[in-house]
Amino acid sequence: MLNSTEAIYQGIKSAGIDFIVSVPCINLKELLIKIDKDEEIIHIPVTREEEGLGICAGAYLAGKKIAILMQNSGLGNSINALTSLYELYSFPLVMIISHRGTEGEPIIGQVPMGNVTSDLFSILNISCKQIKTPDEAKEIVGNSWNLSTELKKPIAILADINYW
Amino acid sequence: MKRYDAINEISKYISDELVIANIGFPSRELYEIKDRNKNFYMLGSMGLASSIGLGLALSQDKKVIVLDGDGSILMNLGSLVTIANQQLKNFILIALDNGAYGSTGNQETYCKKTNLLEIAKSTGFKNVYNYNDIDFKTILSQNIEEPIFIHYKIKPGNADVGIIDLSPEEIKSRFMKSI
Ligand SMILES: Cc1ncc(C[n+]2csc(CCOP(=O)(O)OP(=O)(O)O)c2C)c(N)n1
Numbered sequence: 098m099l100n101s102t103e104a105i106y107q108g109i110k111s112a113g114i115d116f117i118v119s120v121p122c123i124n125l126k127e128l129l130i131k132i133d134k135d136e137e138i139i140h141i142p143v144t145r146e147e148e149g150l151g152i153c154a155g156a157y158l159a160g161k162k163i164a165i166l167m168q169n170s171g172l173g174n175s176i177n178a179l180t181s182l183y184e185l186y187s188f189p190l191v192m193i194i195s196h197r198g199t200e201g202e203p204i205i206g207q208v209p210m211g212n213v214t215s216d217l218f219s220i221l222n223i224s225c226k227q228i229k230t231p232d233e234a235k236e237i238v239g240n241s242w243n244l245s246t247e248l249k250k251p252i253a254i255l256a257d258i259n260y261w
Numbered sequence: 262m263k264r265y266d267a268i269n270e271i272s273k274y275i276s277d278e279l280v281i282a283n284i285g286f287p288s289r290e291l292y293e294i295k296d297r298n299k300n301f302y303m304l305g306s307m308g309l310a311s312s313i314g315l316g317l318a319l320s321q322d323k324k325v326i327v328l329d330g331d332g333s334i335l336m337n338l339g340s341l342v343t344i345a346n347q348q349l350k351n352f353i354l355i356a357l358d359n360g361a362y363g364s365t366g367n368q369e370t371y372c373k374k375t376n377l378l379e380i381a382k383s384t385g386f387k388n389v390y391n392y393n394d395i396d397f398k399t400i401l402s403q404n405i406e407e408p409i410f411i412h413y414k415i416k417p418g419n420a421d422v423g424i425i426d427l428s429p430e431e432i433k434s435r436f437m438k439s440i
Binding site: 177 | 304310314318
């Protein structure tokens, strides 16, 4: 059976994503290692998610298929870029997000952002999908880039604590 | 010298380079001085000019010039750290430092005291210059192995220029086609 990390990785590869920025989450640890090793993917660790979205936008202008790997807390650091850069210029983007602060979360500090994450995406009018199983993850991530370019806007894929 | 004159001076040497222009008057002034398909005008996302330029430089070979402002650099200081840590043969960040948030009425920034050039050095930039000490044309034509940071000290003040009458979609698509 596919493991949780491998499923997302295979999805990224079949989507053709070749430019990724990241801010770590413990749940992304293995995925970040795989992406770093992959010579077909440019991987740039960034200091803040908003900065990462700027870098992705520049890469897209040069024809890259772009994604960000982040924790949902980073959505709070991204709102202005998602609106006044991505929405304004109709840029696509795949956001692969470790969704913390959901049921079973051991760290209390994750809960407030965890609670509002889906609502924030809905206000932003950005489609956000929960992935529940590796098989589902592979398919949804695999289709993500095409969907995002069709919609001409970012899409978010959320993997909560139980996914990993 | 104010921002308009500085952009005018820089523009004399720009030929095939891709230019990212900061939000507000920097973009508007460049648009008036030398509009071209290879200019990307920022209409929002203050602070992200250098980040957009970085993504672009990492993804293709043409030289990228970012016309940034001191206030905007302060808003995204982490960007200098990320840029300084990349091996880039095609990236030039010009900090048009008027010590003010020019586009919103010239409120002072902390760059009156804090020195952006010293910050850039300490983040790890190896190629760091004052614009007034260099021949920009020579710098532009050099082969480089690391990103360049150029500090251009200027006076506050916005030129009497119009707005950019291009839609975001037009700015994006003509830029992408020109690469
Ligand atoms: C997130 C955000 N905060 C504030 C503003 C308002 N704003 C637009 S331009 C600007 C000043 C930018 O100053 P600087 O980068 O120094 O460039 P200058 O106009 O002086 O050349 C400000 C504060 C904004 N557009 N976005």
